[in-house]
Amino acid sequence: MDELVCPGCRDLSKQVAELTAQVAELTRRLDEATRAGKRQAAPFRKGPPKPNPKPPGRKSGDVHGKHGHRSPPPPEQVAECHEADLPDACPHCRGRLVETGTAEQFQTEIPRQPLIRKFRIHIGHCEACGKRTQGRHPLQTSDALGAAASQVGPDAQTAAALLHTQMGLSHGKVASVFETLFGITLTRGASAQIGLRAATRLEPDYHLILGEVRASEQIAADETGWRIGGHPAWLHAWVADRATAYGVDSKRSADALERVIGADWSGVLSHDGFASYERFEGAIHQQCLAxxxxxxxxxxxxxxxxxxxxxxxxxxxxxxxxxxxxxxxxxxxxxxxxxxxxxxxxxxxxxx
Structure with a gap:
């Protein structure tokens, strides 16, 4: 039968097979590019300028809006007062200047000089049991002494935790911000330890939030890409009636949510149609309209x-x-x- 097939048809079949493989490869690349456009970095890819953009600046008339003028601070908040004296002579003609009045200007500045506190820890022992005891000031962040006696204050630790968790800065960048803006030396390891200590202190509150999610009548679940030590992972978000909880897991499956609410949860579960959520057989499933x-x-x-x-x-x-x-x-x-x-x-x- 192969001998009855003309060479032209054989070449045409080969060309069709090659073009089919090429279309499949281009389709795969298009799907990857489409998915990449939906990732977190997509909003920052603005693309080409608009052909007829709106004019910049505020609108005229009633839609002009309010100006964001900074209100003068109350007198008790003013920490410094400086005099801006007149120059010795007129800067234009070098004539004699006569003062006619004064005006006020206010400036809010970031404190550049670090505030260093010293605590004198009083140490003693019990006369009854002989055990050692030391004092603790409310501003102290640790009881460590000796080699670990030099520490970072509570406000600085809060700033480091916010920069890392809410602003998304790496521990190295957090250390750079502290050195550049505040003149405080902070290592990557110290920034990581600050985050771990904050997580330990907030763990009871996190469990209270998980309890609110578990008791909710409806939950909207979603997940997005994450990293754990450089390896791919998933950040799970669960939005309930009165609380929103997050969890990081190495898998995208609904195992993380099941550990929180249990497989027998029977509320309204809204999700993107991911098959893993079908395990909640007692729930009413609502696919996310978005x-x-x-x-x-x-x-x-x-x-x-x-x-x-x-x-x-x-x-x-x-x-x-x-x-x-x-x-x-x-x-x-x-x-x-x-x-x-x-x-x-x-x-x-x-x-x-």
Whole structure:
């Protein structure tokens, strides 16, 4: 049979196979580029300038808005007062100057000089049991003496923890900020130890937050990429009625959430459709509308001709549902209006 196939057909089949493999490779690269655009760095990729950008600056008229002038501080907060004397002569013609009055200007500055405290620790022993005891001042952050007697104060430790956890600075950059702005020498290890001590102190509060999540009637769960010692991991976020909890785990699966709420949790669980969440069989599953709309818009971008009809209907229907929810939540609609609108929306869904 192979002898009956003409050489041209054989070459055409080979070319089709090569083009098919090329299309598959280009599709894979396009999917990777699309996913990369949705990562945390995507908002900072602004792309090309807009063809007709809005003019910079404030709007005129009633929409001008308020200016953010800094109000003068109260007198009790003024720590320094400096005199800005007149020069010896007029800077323009060197004539004699006559003072006619004074005006005030205020300046709020970062304290550059570190505040170094010295604690004289009183040490004693019990006459009854002989055990050693030492005093403790409220501003002390540790009872360590000897080689570990030089420490960082509570405000500085708070700043280091905030720079690392909330601002996202590495421990090396935290140390650089302290050296550059405040003249305080801080090592990477010290910054890491500060974070660990803060985590230990806040652990009871973290468990209280997890308890609020466990007792909530509804939870919205999501996860995003993270790093643990340079290795890939996942940051899990669980938004409940009155609390939001985070957990870092090496896996994306719902194991982390199950350890918090248990597999028999029976509330409303909102997520992106990740199959791992289906283990909560007693829960009512609500797929995140933002993910549904995002997938529908992706289908709309790639669709042609009649294939664009379905994603357009999905976008219109779910957008209407979101507006409906926003109107009902603050009490704009009554229960009767809600029920009537729900029946009409259900009828429209059957007409898709």
């Amino acid at each position: 993910h549904v709309l995002r997938r529908a818009r992706e289908l709309l971008e790639r669709g042609t001709r009649g294939a664009v009809r379905f994603p357009r209907q999905v976008i219109a229907r779910f957008t209407e549902a979101i507006h409906w929810r926003n109107e009902y939540a603050p009490g704009t609609w009554t229960d009767d209006q809600r029920d009537a609108h729900g029946r009409s929306s259900t009828t429209a869904c059957w007409n898709w």
